[in-house]
Amino acid sequence: MLLDLYLSCLSSVIILIVEGGNQEPCDTHNFIDDWKRSVAYVPDNPHLCDSFLLEDWYRVVSGTGELMPTECPVGGWRCGTTNPIWLSKDSFLIPLIDGVQENENTYPDVDKTVSRIVYSVSDENCKSKKLPIKIKNCGGQYYVYYLKPVQGCLTAYCFGTELPCPEGQSSETGFTPGCGSFPNTTVSPKIAVKMHEETVKNKVHLTPKFECTADDASEEYIFDIMYYINNVQIDSATKRNVSYSDLGRAVMLQTHWENVFKPNMFVKCSMQVRVDGYTSPGPKTFSDQFFAGIKVPNNDRGFAVKEGEILKIPLEFTLPVGCIYPVENPRERFIRKHSCFVQLYNAIPKYQRDKCENEDLKFLTEQCGIKISNSNWNEQHFIEIRGEIDNKLNMRDRLTFLRLWSDPKHGSNIKILRIWHSVHLPDIKVLITDTDELSFGKSCFSHNDPHMQNFEGIKWELQNNFNEPSHGEYIMYKHDRLPQQIHGFFRKCSTALCNCGIAIRSADSLFVANFCETLYKGQRRVNRYVASWLCDDQNMIIEETGNTYMVQLPSGTQVHFSHGQVYDFYGVNSIQITSSQLDFDLTSGLCGRYNNKNDDDFIERTTLINLHIPEDTWRFAKSWKVDGTDESLFSIQGKLPELKYHLQEYCTCNTPQKGDNKPPSYTCLSSTEMSNCRQIQTNQSVYHASCLTSNYRSKRDVSNIEDIDERPPMFPMYIEPDEDHVPSEVSFGWKNGFTEEIARNKCQVAFSKTLAYSACTKYVPSVNSDDYVKECVEDMKIIGDDRFLKITLETFASTCLGNAKKMENLTVTNRTETENRTESANDTEALESDLKPPLIMSILEVIEQSTCPDNCSGNGVCQHGVCRCSNDFFGVDCSREKTKAPLIEKSAFESICDSSERPCKKFIIPGLDFYPKNLTCKFRPFKFIETETHIDFQENEEAFTHRGIYKSLFLMFCEIPESRRRRSADVSTIANGYFISISNDGLNFTEELAVVSFDARCYSCNVTDFWCAKEYQLDCPFLKIKVEDVKDNTVYIGIGIGVGLVVIILIAVGIFLYLRKRIKGTNRGYDFTKEHIAMSETQGDQQSQHAQEEVTLLPKSDKS
DSSP states (O other): OHHHHHHHHHHTEEEOOOSOSSOOGGGOOEEEOOGGGSTTOOOSSOOOOOTTOOSEEEEEOOTTOSSOOOSOOTTOOBTTBSEEEEEOGGGGGSOOTTOOOTTOOSSOOTTOEEEEEEEEEETTEEEEEEEEEEEEEETTTEEEEEEOOOSSSSEEEOOOSOOBOOTTOBOSSSBSSSOBOOOOOOOOEEEEEEEEEEEETTEEEEEEEEEEEETTOOTTOEEEEEEEETTEEOGGGOEEEEEGGGGGGOEEEGGGTTTTOOSSEEEEEEEEEEOTTOSSOOOOEEOOOEEESEEOTTTTTOEEEEBTOEEEEEEEEOSOOOEEEETTOTTHHHHHHHTSEEEEEEEBOGGGOSSSOOOSEEEOSGGGEEEEETTTTTSOEEEEEEEOOOSSBOSSOEEEEEEEEEOTTSSOOOGGGGGGTTOBOOOEEEEEEOOGGGTTTOEEEEETBTEEEOTTOOEEEOOSOSSSOOOEEEEEEEESSSSEEEEEEEEEETTEEEEEEEEEEETTEEEEEEOOEEEETTEEEEOOEEEEEOOSSOOSEEEEETTEEEEEOTTSOEEEEEEEEETTEEEEEEEEEEOOGGGTTOEESTTOOOSSOSSSSSBOTTTOOBOOTTTTHHHHHHHTBOOSSTTOSOOTTOOOOOOOOOOOOOBEEEOOSSOTTSOOEEEOTTOSOOOHHHHHOOOTTOEEOOSSOOSOOSSOOOTTOGGGGGOOOOOOOOOOOOTTOOOOOTTSOOOTTOOHHHHHHHHHHHHHHSHHHHHHHHHOTTSOHHHHHHHHHHHHHHHSSSTTHHHHHHHHHHHHHHHHHTBGGGGTTTOOOOOOOOOOTTOOBOOGGGGSOOSSOOHHHHHHTTOSGGGGGGSEEEETTEEEEOTTEESTTSOEETTSOOEEOGGGOOOEEETTTSOOOEEEEEEEOOOSSSOEEEEEEEEEEEOSSOEEEEOOSOOEEEEOEEOSSSEEEEEOOHHHHHHTOOTTEEEEEEEEEEESSSSSBOOOEEEEEEOTTTEEEETTTTEEEEOOOTTOHHHHHHHHHHHHHHHHHHHHHHHHHHHOOTTHHHHHHHHHHHHHTOOOSOOOOSOOOOSSHHHHHHHHHHHHHHOOOOOOOSOO
16 A cells, blocks of 8 residues: 555656756756646545655646645545645745745745745644745746655645546646537647757857647648647647648747756657637647657667677767857858867766776777767767776676766857756666686796796797807787787896896886896896886786786786795796787787797797797797897886887776766876876885986986985896806706606695695696696706795796686685685784684685695785784795894995985885884994095994884885984085994894985095095086186176276277286186096986086186
8 A cells, every 4th residue: 555655656746857966946857747636636536645755846737737726625635635735825924934024925926935834634624734835936937846745644735726628628728727629630740850040140050949740731720739848848839820831830949948958858749730610629649759869779778799899889869969150150160060069978887886997898989978069960979899808707797887978067168058968878788798718828927947838838948058148138928009018037047047027018108027137337236126107197007915916908918927036036936928808819929929829929020930949949039039228128217119009099987986977087098087096006015106207407406306215226237248158958967866756756745735736726727737847847957956846836826826816706606704804915914813714715715725825834824815924923925033134135225325316315225024013224324524635434423223114025215314314414524324224123133234325416435445535516516606706706807897998998999808818818617636426326327428418527727
């Protein structure tokens, strides 16, 4: 019964919501159209109830009338309900909140709003319950009412006093009064939309118009024509007594409906025939409904697209786009195309997004929108989308929705086009078919030392056993059409090669992880940094978990790598590149061509000849080796070689987080607006370098560049010539007592003992443990020991986990509940609750708990592939003790800081085993003081400690406290330095590192022998002061000469020539006996070229 009442109530109120937000009451889209609310209607079975009515403004459009009755319907049982609500005549005598004066009319004057009281009737009680309402007079045309829901049923508001005409009679409205006889003659109307053209103030106005005609109409009849939008009659468009010849002029114009309705409306018309001799017109006959707006054909069935493929969704405008332009204007065509348009946006609705972005679809349309103009509105348009590759084996096809809407602030500003503001279309259903199975497991990798595999699964060896040195930079992956490249850097380790760096390019963005050794200024230096130059709106996604990174390129191609101890150095454990469908038949490099063929994977870059492996291994590898810096991706400035490409741009488009009528947030290759999710994504260990850097600043201001103190040392990559290169003889047999049987048994036993072996073998068949056992055996044969065994086990586990995460079925199988887990991005400690296993886990969680490095060394628990360590241990494998001092990498430390280039308040300490919680820096200060005769080294201040700043597993910062910085303000002090040592517990410290900061424009310092010397450059502040003094003296001489010329005019020429000759023979300046040196180690190299071009020392003076 209650449900019947609810439905009957809703059926009596037509609510048409076109535009949200606060609006003028007269523009309400809530309409009440129910003749049974007439006070003249006495129901046999009352059913109306307004307890479910929404509190809002309403317009009454019923044919019975729009006014509330002002007489009490005594006894009730009127208006289709038991307890009708009426407007009392004397309610205006009651003082009201709007300050209504006494003796005014019950209904308000034009454009006025009043507050009134209404009553419900209960039997003979005319004032059973009191309710406040508001009434507004809308321009003298109609009234609107602000109504509230009533309490209890059956109670409803009354409107109107008329009833439908009795059967067999009719009237102009179909309601009383005026009911009478009518002809039984009808016609079959049809409705069409056309462009209406009229000239107003010397301007052509083009607007849509609706025309109602009938093929069976004849000249002997007169017609009444009415128009309806969404079943609401448009009174202002009603035409009566229209002759046959005037039917074409009985139209509905935009002005008849633009203030109430928006496009995407249903329009129809009705015609009644008038015949002489009858008091009323004949029955109404209606045309079919016409949809006026933006139409998506076949939207009821939806659309389907495969991952990586393109789909064009058609779009049709069934309502003309208007325009205004001057009469006989030569730019008419341009105005109609570029000034008169509708801006339509397309995006993924926010209700489908867990956080910020849904990337199921990518859009070709520029900035997630499409423009339809007055000149092409009647053509078919398309929204071009691409099914996004999610790199997962989906259990079922993905269903997503596409939304189209217009934004009032970004459309045409022409008044007649405002009808298109804030127009929404029903969401479009799109089914995305999974295609990842075709590329699943298609990975190219380089496992130390390095064992290579291309996309087709063919394995080969890149060792140091060729006639030429093989260490250096190689192109592993290059896309033929997209601006994507991946380079690996391999260094010598014993008789083999090892991964030490990886560089990933996507268009103008670059990501580099560099742990390679290099030769810099005659010294062995080690790079220890992970940096990114995201210069095209972050066109790659970077995720960091412990010591593992995942980088995803726009094509869906993924790169996985980890860093850690490799052989006898810290480097990259493995590099794995997973292809996507957009890579198919478009890849080259050491990874070969991904196309499911085996006869074109070893193409020599220069000759394009397919070579044979292993006979031509070096010839193939050498062709993809990077020689010189022109194509290197390991530039310390992030400089990229020029790459010519034509890329069709697709965007990720999402509706805005706040406000439905705003432009979408979008992510494109070169977009200027970025969605928040991608911008706030951070990575703890990645240094995000600026793309707007200058190699030389003529004005050195370090006040706003404190971030440069966090820039890790980056040493240029240089490979020392190996003139005495001897190929490593890795194939001559086993060493150190190892045999094939011993090595294989050792490897198989090690694998079988790992937790990952059982779970991965059972559930992730794409990762074959036998392949990794073969690598393990080969390593032992090459090296002669098992030092690569641990790395091989970790590579197997991480590859298994990566593939498992792509298998959607593993995330839900057998999963019912798990305990909540507490995770921290930079903390590897476990809470007490973390040490308890979950009650029931999914298969993926089982694998995640089985694939941590070295099973967390027995000192922690494995969660989601990351170790959570117990109290006394930390590290990616929980093998580091908190009480032990970290390891410092001196060859990666920068001992000189140029105070004219950076603040020198924060010093970067490279090393290993930094514990994030209790890092402590100990500073032992020293300084260099300049006297009149020499520069002294002093070390007499007390040591102090300050909390260290954790950056990553291999980098930390030591920052000088603010109080200590102020103490250093001493005029005679030309350089400040510190002996710095590090501790994880505040007790056990490392050996000391020495660092000195000074102005390299004026001095040169060294912390190896601890000395400083004057080396003035042209921009040295002290030098400028002295040069200004000389310039001032020149000014005074000039003034004296001028005065002399005025006083003694006759001998002026002679004196002037004499003095001029003397001045030309005199040079101003100082004698600089030493050349300037680099300002700091790595920063100096970036400045030297420009400094040499722009700095020229002044000639020596004859006198000091």
